[in-house]
Every structure is written in C-alpha cells, then in structure tokens.
Amino acid sequence: MKVIKFCAICVIGAMMMISCSTKTSEEGQPAGITKAQVDSVSYALGQNFGMVISMNDFGSLNFNSIVSGMKDILAMGKIDPQEANRIGGEFSEVINKFMEDRMRIKGEETLAKGKEFLENNAKNEGVVTTESGLQYKIERAGNGVFPTAESTVECNYEGTLIDGTVFDSSYERGNSATFSLQNVIQGWTEGLQLVDEGGEITLWIPAELGYGERGAGASIGPNETLKFKVELIRVVPAEE
Numbered sequence: 001m002k003v004i005k006f007c008a009i010c011v012i013g014a015m016m017m018i019s020c021s022t023k024t025s026e027e028g029q030p031a032g033i034t035k036a037q038v039d040s041v042s043y044a045l046g047q048n049f050g051m052v053i054s055m056n057d058f059g060s061l062n063f064n065s066i067v068s069g070m071k072d073i074l075a076m077g078k079i080d081p082q083e084a085n086r087i088g089g090e091f092s093e094v095i096n097k098f099m100e101d102r103m104r105i106k107g108e109e110t111l112a113k114g115k116e117f118l119e120n121n122a123k124n125e126g127v128v129t130t131e132s133g134l135q136y137k138i139e140r141a142g143n144g145v146f147p148t149a150e151s152t153v154e155c156n157y158e159g160t161l162i163d164g165t166v167f168d169s170s171y172e173r174g175n176s177a178t179f180s181l182q183n184v185i186q187g188w189t190e191g192l193q194l195v196d197e198g199g200e201i202t203l204w205i206p207a208e209l210g211y212g213e214r215g216a217g218a219s220i221g222p223n224e225t226l227k228f229k230v231e232l233i234r235v236v237p238a239e240e
Contacts (some may be wrong), residue, residue, distance in 0.1 A: 001181055003179055017208070025127065054217075055148030056099070057080035057099075057102070057103075057135030057218075057221075059101075068185065076141040076218075085124075104222075110207075110224055110229065111223035113225075114206060114207055115225075117225055118135060118204060118206060120149070121135055122202055124137075126138070132190060133209065134191055134204070134205070134206070134209055135171060135203070135205075136194055136201055136202065137202045138194070138195065138199065139199075139201060140198075140200040142199030143196055143197050143199075144196050144197075145197040146193060146194075146195070146197075147181060147192055147193055147232070150181065150193050151181050151235050152179065152180045152235075152236040153178070153234070153235055153236060154177070154232075154233040154236055155177060155178075155192070155231055155232050156170045156171060156230070157169070157175070157228055157231070158229045159227070160226070160227045160228075161224055161226065161227070162224075163186035167220055176233055178236060185205070185211065186210075187204075187205030187210055191205070191221065191228070191230070192232065195230065195232045196232065197233070199232055200229070200231045200232075202227065202229050202230075203226075203227065203228040204226070204227050205225065205226045207215045207224060207225055211226075
C-alpha cells in the first residue's frame with residue numbers, strides 16, 4: 001500500500017504561502033523587493049503546496065484547517081532543522097495514517113464493486129469465466145496460431161476501469177505494443193493465450209489477477225477490476 005512521505009522542510013516552506021494573509025506585502029522584505037514580487041512568490045508557493053495535494057489522493061479537504069495549520073507554523077517564527085524534522089515527523093505520521101486508512105477503505109469498496117460487476121458480467125452472452133476468475137469473450141477468431149505463456153506478442157489494446165475510464169490505449173498512441181507474456185499481469189498472461197493471431201478478445205480481469213492492493217500509478221487504484229479490448233496482431237517468432 002502506498003504511504004505518502006513528506007519532507008518536513010519542503011512542506012513547512014510551502015506553508016509560507018499564507019504569509020501574505022498574516023502580514024502586509026511590504027513587511028519583512030529588504031528595500032528593492034516590490035509588492036508585486038512578494039505577491040508572485042506567495043502565489044507560486046501556494047501553487048507548490050496545491051501541487052503536493054493534487055498529486056496525492058487526499059479526497060476533499062478542510063481548507064480552513066489547512067490555513068490554521070500554516071498560521072500555527074508561521075507563528076513559531078524561524079524553525080531550526082532539528083525542530084523542523086521533529087514537527088515534520090509528527091504531521092507526517094498523521095498524514096500517513098489518514099492515507100493508509102483511506103486507501104484501505106477505498107480498496108475494500110472497489111473490491112466489492114468489482115466482484116458484483118463480474119457476477120453480473122458472467123451472465124452476459126459469450127462471456128466465459130475461467131477457473132482463476134478471469135472472464136473473457138472472443139470477439140473475432142484468428143488464424144489458429146496461439147501464444148504460450150513464454151511467448152512474446154504484438155498487439156493493440158485499450159484498458160479501462162469498469163466505469164469506462166480509459167487508463168491506457170495503444171490506439172491513442174498510434175503504435176502497437178510488443179511484450180513478453182512472462183512480464184505482464186497474470187490476467188494478461190492467461191488471457192492472451194486464449195486468442196489467436198488476427199483475433200480479438202475482451203478480458204475482464206479481477207483485482208487478484210491484475211494489480212491487486214497496490215494498484216498502478218495514479219490511474220489504477222487498489223483492487224480495481226480491469227477491462228481490456230485486445231487485438232493480437234502476431235506471436236513474435238523466437239528468433240526476432
């Protein structure tokens with residue numbers, strides 16, 4: 001499970017974005033620094049802190065409490081590195097505990113939704129469920145040449161969440177993808193062996209055959225059920 005680690009000095013520095021609401025723009029600056037410069041750097045610090053928030057899945061936040069925390073830090077005056085590390089350790093613990101709980105609860109909800117989806121999807125015409133729980137539907141048969149678990153394949157594909165959100169697509173990139181079936185998620189290793197060259201298959205991959213609790217980057221959260229539309233262009237010969 002991903003745990004967010006924060007650099008205490010960086011976050012405390014970002015907290016200075018609130019300085020313009022607690023002081024005038026001219027206060028505490030040497031001669032030659034203009035109000036416009038102070039306003040610009042204050043805005044940039046605000047953007048920096050906003051970037052930290054936007055890059056992590058916090059959900060909705062209480063911005064009044066964020067401002068209160070910034071004001072409390074600034075009221076302490078200049079903070080030496082040792083004290084900054086101590087304070088940073090305290091609020092990092094709070095943040096990390098929140099993120100752990102949030103990701104765990106979201107993962108449990110996502111897993112339940114995925115199981116319900118797969119139960120309903122299994123009733124649709126043409127959908128086959130394998131012993132592992134993988135679901136597939138052959139959309140178009142190919143030439144009879146099937147890959148093995150050790151094969152390298154070339155294909156076009158589109159990956160979506162069960163709500164229809166596209167998270168990866170070779171079609172959008174305009175280039176096919178070539179990879180070994182030994183180096184992909186379990187659902188792909190199993191699923192691509194069910195379609196032959198020139199064929200097309202739809203795969204519905206339960207979380208345990210996909211990225212599981214860890215998810216994958218910002219696009220695939222914990223315990224996501226995944227859908228892939230895959231066209232197998234060819235099984236790459238071993239000598240290539």
